[in-house]
Amino acid sequence: MTALAPSSPHAPLAIGPHTVQPPVVLAPMAGITNAPFRTLCREFSGGKGLFVSEMITTRALVERNEKTMQLIHFDATETPRSIQLYGVDPVTVGKAVRMIVDEDLADHIDLNFGCPVPKVTRKGGGSVLPYKRPLLRAILHEAVGNAGDLPVTMKMRKGIDDDHITFLDAGRIAVEEGVTAIALHGRTAAQHYGGTADWDAIARLKEHVPEIPVLGNGDIWCAEDALRMMRETGCDGVVVGRGCLGRPWLFGDLVAAFEGGGEPAAPTLREVAEVMVRHATLLGEWIGDESRGVVDFRKHVAWYLKGFSVGSEMRKRLAVTSSLDELGAQLSELDLDQSWPVGADGPRGRTSGNNRVVLPDGWLKDPYDCAGVGEDAELDTSGG
Secondary structure, eight states, X not given: OOBOOOSSOOOOEEETTEEEXXXXXXXXXXXXXXXXXXXXXXXHHTTXXXXXXXXXXHHHHHTTOHHHHHHTOOOTTOSSOEEEXXXXXXXXXXXXXXXXXXXXXXXXXXXXXOOOOHHHHTTTOGGGGGGSHHHHHHHHHHHHHHOTTSOEEEEEESEEETTEEOXXXXXXXXXXXXXXXXXXXXXXXXXXXXXXXXXXXXXHHHHHOTTSOEEEESOOOSHHHHHHHHHHHOOSEEEEOGGGTTOTTHHHHHHHHHTTOBOOOOOOHHHHHHHHHHHHHHHHHHHTOXXXXXXXXXXGHXXXXXXXXXOHHHHHHHTTOOSHHHHHHHHHTSOTTXXXXXXXXXXXXXXOOOOOOOOOTTTTSOTTXXXXXXGXXXXXXXXX
């Protein structure tokens, strides 16, 4: 096996009192990074790294929405418990953070300012919110002020588009308001997930806010990408999102790479199939219904099978399975001795880019005018 040794030893990542070694974080992804998926990633990493929940809307949390209360469930083995919040109203964000502290719901709070989804940005939320500097400051102030001893971090993008870049101002505001660490996705809202992530922006942010850790996000498809990002940008850690879709074992690869061990052998289709069944099983146990768990798993099928020789008819059948027995039986019909496909480590998930960012009327006229951002911007969606 080939050794993937870092060019120099990496210091552990400090998120408040929590030490993250190696400095690898699972990015929050809506409908993906629920408790079952986090369990799989942690198992492959040996419990090393930081695994953040999918996004929780602050208004829904304060109102104790039933679905939201399920999403904040952490397995007893998860430590630290990391929860990502999304909000646009400083008072509501503060209440949500206070609720987490008072009810001991998590050990770390991350704030989402990276969502590029139109139904969020048209209300002034997500990745366009940092353009309104006073609103960003007010939200961070309320979050940190209500967090007590819990560390508060934030995830953001470069800006709205190339003409409206916000990440340096946002980084300085974060430091001034007591944020513990910042993760930067090296794309603008207009890019969505297209093109190439701007790692130079991550390096610039690290130079701009040397007081706190900066984590890089974007285009980490394999372990070597993570090491290269840290070498090239000087960032303190990496955040992995789409690269682990259908590949929770990527976190095992990352641990081996950062620790200078041998590169784990790529899985065969037989091993991938076993993970698929386990993933579906965990979802059923979490939801409390096997069939609903298998149905929820369907969206993962194409990611797990990316690059393998699986006919279109079988892919269609797998995409409509409704029981574990059915899933297992169909997988057993495949040529399970197939090796890991060449190129399957590359980009996966959404790749659309160069989108027009949908904004509230007059949003760009004044970065200091925060009128017009209402609670209806808090929708049950995520991204970043």
